[in-house]
Amino acid sequence: RRIREAQRQLRGVKLQYSDEETIFFDDVAGIGDAKFELQEVVDFFTRPARFKASGSKVPRGVLLCGPPGTGKTLLARAVAGEAGEAFLSINASEFVEMFVGVGAARVRDLFSTARSMAPAILFVDEIDSVGRTRGGAQGNDERDQTLNQLLTEMDGFSTEAQVIVMAASNRKDVLDSALIRPGRFDRIVYVDVPDFHGRIDILRVHLDRREWDAAGIDLHALSLETRNYSGARLANLVNMAATAAGQRAHSVITMEDMERALELERLGPTRSPYSDVARRRLALVEGATSVLATLLPAIEPVTKATIVVRETYPLGHTVVENSEQRELTHVYTRRYLEEQMLLVLAGRAAEEAAYGAEGMSTLCQRRVAMARRIANKMVVSNAMTSAVGPRLVAHPDGPGDEMDLFVTRFIPVDVAETVDRTISEVMTRAYTASLAMVRRNFAAIEAVADLLMEKNTVNGDEVRRLVLKHGCAEDLAFRE
Numbered sequence: 111r112r113i114r115e116a117q118r119q120l121r122g123v124k125l126q127y128s129d130e131e132t133i134f135f136d137d138v139a140g141i142g143d144a145k146f147e148l149q150e151v152v153d154f155f156t157r158p159a160r161f162k163a164s165g166s167k168v169p170r171g172v173l174l175c176g177p178p179g180t181g182k183t184l185l186a187r188a189v190a191g192e193a194g195e196a197f198l199s200i201n202a203s204e205f206v207e208m209f210v211g212v213g214a215a216r217v218r219d220l221f222s223t224a225r226s227m228a229p230a231i232l233f234v235d236e237i238d239s240v241g242r243t244r245g246g247a248q249g250n251d252e253r254d255q256t257l258n259q260l261l262t263e264m265d266g267f268s269t270e271a272q273v274i275v276m277a278a279s280n281r282k283d284v285l286d287s288a289l290i291r292p293g294r295f296d297r298i299v300y301v302d303v304p305d306f307h308g309r310i311d312i313l314r315v316h317l318d319r320r321e322w323d324a325a326g327i328d329l330h331a332l333s334l335e336t337r338n339y340s341g342a343r344l345a346n347l348v349n350m351a352a353t354a355a356g357q358r359a360h361s362v363i364t365m366e367d368m369e370r371a372l373e374l375e376r377l378g379p380t381r382s383p384y385s386d387v388a389r390r391r392l393a394l395v396e397g398a399t400s401v402l403a404t405l406l407p408a409i410e411p412v413t414k415a416t417i418v419v420r421e422t423y424p425l426g427h428t429v430v431e432n433s434e435q436r437e438l439t440h441v442y443t444r445r446y447l448e449e450q451m452l453l454v455l456a457g458r459a460a461e462e463a464a465y466g467a468e469g470m471s472t473l474c475q476r477r478v479a480m481a482r483r484i485a486n487k488m489v490v491s492n493a494m495t496s497a498v499g500p501r502l503v504a505h506p507d508g509p510g511d512e513m514d515l516f517v518t519r520f521i522p523v524d525v526a527e528t529v530d531r532t533i534s535e536v537m538t539r540a541y542t543a544s545l546a547m548v549r550r551n552f553a554a555i556e557a558v559a560d561l562l563m564e565k566n567t568v569n570g571d572e573v574r575r576l577v578l579k580h581g582c583a584e585d586l587a588f589r590e
């Protein structure tokens with residue numbers, strides 16, 4: 111009833127309440143630090159005595175900062191759930207879409223409703239849409255007025271008012287500094303995409319809402335496959351897997367469903383296959399890539415190669431095992447980078463071996479670009495060649511991955527030429543080595559390509575078996 115009353119007062123501004131489904135801290139996974147910090151807000155409501163005793167300042171506003179989909183809204187709802195209080199939420203962009211003067215009035219209404227419902231949590235999503243720095247060349251009167259009203263309301267709370275304002279923003283840098291002054295949003299909680307263990311926890315939270323094959327689903331492997339995924343993206347993945355299970359008329363989600371969902375999510379739906387001539391070319395490219403990955407000592411074992419083409423990625427691909435260690439450190443030896451260059455050029459080398467120099471195509475364009483990036487990393491960013499050495503060839507404060515415009519204006523022409531020549535030498539050497547290795551192992555590559563033509567996808571064991579059977583003895587020995 112309180113809710114309906116509030117909605118009437120607010121004449122159409124949409125409010126969401128947690129009564130559909132109450133969220134608790136247990137529903138939010140992988141961001142333990144943020145939960146720990148927000149426990150204080152919960153204590154403010156549920157244990158006022160203890161809160162006062164601890165000498166904490168009464169929180170007024172809490173700003174949750176972080177990329178989209180990382181669980182900021184979920185966290186705010188969980189705070190309300192844990193505290194057992196009302197949760198009012200609004201998207202700040204709704205204020206700005208209104209007629210001049212109306213935004214400020216809406217803010218007034220919203221705060222008065224929140225006060226009448228106290229104790230309550232008022233959540234303002236996307237606060238950057240009203241909270242950007244005021245004035246300036248592109249000043250926006252309506253937005254400024256709305257923001258001023260918001261500041262006035264927050265200042266007007268007495269210390270006894272049992273209302274806490276929580277807000278979320280993807281970009282703290284654009285926020286008006288007045289917003290983060292003491293007495294306003296004076297707590298800032300950062301929420302980032304989850305790490306390796308966080309992703310496992312989030313997947314488990316979402317899987318636990320359904321039936322899933324706990325023995326068969328390898329959360330460790332899935333977490334390695336989903337680096338940089340937000341919580342929302344992981345939740346979506348589990349939804350897609352549930353759909354895939356449903357299509358098989360199964361209620362239990364299996365590892366296969368999860369893998370299918372991953373591919374679908376990342377690469378889009380499959381599209382109709384190409385002609386056999388084109389498929390053969392794809393099969394040779396992936397055959398070469400998977401065979402070289404198997405033979406190169408520093409490269410991780412192949413898990414699969416496929417020539418199933420996708421809407422958003424109309425090429426085949428080869429996948430190697432992910433290692434947790436590599437993800438955590440991002441440290442690559444020169445040896446590893448060199449082998450990686452051989453590997454990404456293997457497809458192009460296979461085209462040359464099979465169709466001659468005239469028969470190369472644009473199919474491997476992305477991989478050639480990738481090889482160039484690796485060469486750049488070695489020569490420019492990490493000073494791994496003696497020809498260029500430690501000379502300043504990238505912005506001194508930048509990540510140093512590109513020879514960028516800043517630098518090309520300041521370095522002597524001969525240094526730029528040396529860099530260019532060295533990168534090209536590094537790439538040529540890698541391509542020559544890749545082509546030689548492809549030629550030596552062409553029987554194995556053709557065998558994998560034949561199998562790909564037949565089955566579209568092959569796994570790592572199948573590739574290894576064919577390499578052992580047809581591979582060149584010299585490269586096989588190298589492997590040991």
Ligand code: ADP
Pocket residue numbers: 137138139140141177178179180181182183184185278312315340341342343345
């Ligand atoms: P944000 O507000 O940061 O954009 P949301 O809180 O709206 O993100 O997240 C959207 C959905 O993604 C949530 O409803 C939830 O299903 C899922 N999600 C995001 N982060 C997490 C998390 N840390 N733990 C569990 N689920 C999450």
